[in-house]
Structures are given as C-alpha cells and as structure tokens.
Amino acid sequence: MKEEIVNSEIERLKAEINFHKIEKTARWSQRIGIVTLSVLFILFAAGTLRLSYLMKEVGDLEAKRKALKIENQTLEKKNLQLKTALVPYFGLSTDSIKNIAVSPVFEKSLSANAALKTLARHSSPTKKTIVTYYTKTIDEQRVVQELKNLGFKFQERPPSTRMSKKETNALWYGSQVPLDDAKMVALTLLRAGIHIKSIRPFRSNSLNPAFKKNIIEVGASTDLEQLPDLSVERVDKAESFER
Known part of the structure; x- marks a missing residue:
C-alpha cells in the first residue's frame, strides 16, 4: 500500500515538473x-x-x-540655328550643311577659321601671288569669293574633262609664294569643308624656280584620293611642305 502511495506521489511530482517545464517553455516562446x-x-x-x-x-x-x-533639345536646336547662320560665311557646301548636325565638319571649320584669323593678324596675301582655281561645282563659288575677300588675285579655270568629276583635294605653289599665302588658301579650303589631302611645291620648282613662281593652284590629284585629310593643326603649324 505504501509503495503505491509512493509511486503515485512520484508520478504526481513528475507531472508537476513537466507542467512547470512546459509552462516555462511557453513563457519563453x-x-x-x-x-x-x-x-x-x-x-x-x-x-x-x-x-x-x-x-x-x-x-x-x-x-x-x-x-x-528638354534642355539638351533646346541647346541642340540653338546650336543648329547658329551653325546654319554661320556656314555661308565659312563657304561650306550644301552637302556639308545637310550633314552638319551629325558630322565634325563644323568643328573643323571653326578650328580653321580661328587659325585663319590668327594668321591674318600678322600676314596678308602677297600682291604678286595669284590663285588659280579649277572650280567644279556651284558650291565652290563660295570658296572663290572667300579667297577674293582675303585679297588674292584670282584666276578661275575649268578642269579637264578627265578631272571634272574629281573632288578638289590639293594645292600646289610656286617657288616665290610665301608659306603663309599657301597656308591661308589651304585654311580657307578647310574652313569650307573641302578635303585637302596635300599641299605641295610644284615638281619643277627645284629644276626651274621660275615655273609658275607666283602661282598657287587649287585642284585635284588622283594619286591622293586614298590619303587622309590634312588637319587644321598640321597646316597651321607647318614650317614647310614637301612633295
């Protein structure tokens, strides 16, 4: 009997301990x-x-x-208006004007114009220098006028039939043409968007200095077509031009 009571008490204590554990766990949870x-x-x-x-x-x-x-669109519109207003002054061609918003033509024109102004401050065309220009398009008449405005004596010549469809890409000059005169003509052409690839003394200069001694010829040469364009800096900084 006592054993049963003891066992019962043990079970009760176990149950009570488990209850307290569960209660404690519940509180923590x-x-x-x-x-x-x-x-x-x-x-x-x-x-x-x-x-x-x-x-x-x-x-x-x-x-x-x-x-x-919106601001960028406004600036682009103003920029295009400014370019369109200035291009006739630079003598740019119709094709250059059409592509001016998406090409470096205008930037090169500005650079050439700045170099030309700087050169003109301390140099002016020599009275004896004559520019012979083999014109090919109506647009190039603008360039002719710009060269005349600089003070050069001028001769317009029609190109040969073989060269009539070739783009102007070079100029040649005689033995008595000052370097600055050649530069001024070249910079005027670059300002107008013409792709000048070479500036050369006449081949005969060394053998016959009197050959076209006061002449600058502006025209085209097929052997230059694959060459890169001259940069404004290359022309402006040149101390001489070689064949």
Missing part, C-alpha cells in the same frame, strides 16, 4: 515571439520608409532626366 514580432515590425517600418525614400529619389531623377532632355 511567448517572449521570443513578441521580440520577433517587434523586430519584424521595426524591419517592416524601416523597409517601408526606405522604399518610400527610394521611390522619391527615382521620381526626382526621372524629373531631372526629363528636364535635361
């Missing part, structure tokens, strides 16, 4: 749950604020992008 929910709420609130901030930043950036696009 409840606390952990509360902490977890609190952390999740804080993270959710922080995430919501961050998302709201990022959305605002995206909105601001989009507004700035649209404003910059």
Whole structure:
C-alpha cells in the first residue's frame, strides 16, 4: 500500500515538473515571439520608409532626366540655328550643311577659321601671288569669293574633262609664294569643308624656280584620293611642305 502511495506521489511530482517545464517553455516562446514580432515590425517600418525614400529619389531623377532632355533639345536646336547662320560665311557646301548636325565638319571649320584669323593678324596675301582655281561645282563659288575677300588675285579655270568629276583635294605653289599665302588658301579650303589631302611645291620648282613662281593652284590629284585629310593643326603649324 505504501509503495503505491509512493509511486503515485512520484508520478504526481513528475507531472508537476513537466507542467512547470512546459509552462516555462511557453513563457519563453511567448517572449521570443513578441521580440520577433517587434523586430519584424521595426524591419517592416524601416523597409517601408526606405522604399518610400527610394521611390522619391527615382521620381526626382526621372524629373531631372526629363528636364535635361528638354534642355539638351533646346541647346541642340540653338546650336543648329547658329551653325546654319554661320556656314555661308565659312563657304561650306550644301552637302556639308545637310550633314552638319551629325558630322565634325563644323568643328573643323571653326578650328580653321580661328587659325585663319590668327594668321591674318600678322600676314596678308602677297600682291604678286595669284590663285588659280579649277572650280567644279556651284558650291565652290563660295570658296572663290572667300579667297577674293582675303585679297588674292584670282584666276578661275575649268578642269579637264578627265578631272571634272574629281573632288578638289590639293594645292600646289610656286617657288616665290610665301608659306603663309599657301597656308591661308589651304585654311580657307578647310574652313569650307573641302578635303585637302596635300599641299605641295610644284615638281619643277627645284629644276626651274621660275615655273609658275607666283602661282598657287587649287585642284585635284588622283594619286591622293586614298590619303587622309590634312588637319587644321598640321597646316597651321607647318614650317614647310614637301612633295
């Protein structure tokens, strides 16, 4: 009988211990749950604020992008208007004007114009120098006028039948033509968008210095067609030109 009572008491104590363990575990679980929910709420609130901030930043950036696009379009329009207003002064061809917004033609024209102005400050065409120009298109008449405006004596010549469809790409000069005169003509051509590939003394200069001694000839040469264009800097800084 006593043994049964003892066993019963043991079972009761075990049950009570298990109950306390379960109760303790439940309390800890409840606390952990509360902490977890609190952390999740804080993270959710922080995430919501961050998302709201990022959305605002995206909105601001989009507004700035649209404003910059409008400003860029306005500047491009003004730039094109400026170029269109200046190209007749530079003697640019019709094709150059059509492509001016998408090509480096105008930038090269500006550079050539600046170099030409600098050169003209301390040099002027020699009275004896005569420019012979083998003109081929109506557009090149603008270049003719610009060269005349600089003060050069001028001779227009029709090109030969074989060369009539070849683009102007070179100039030659005589033994008594000052280097600055040759440069001024070349820079005027470059300013007009003409692809000058070579500036040469006449082949006969060394053997016969009197040959076309005061002449600058502007024309075309088939042996130059594959060569790169001369840069404005190359012409402007040259101390001499060789064949």
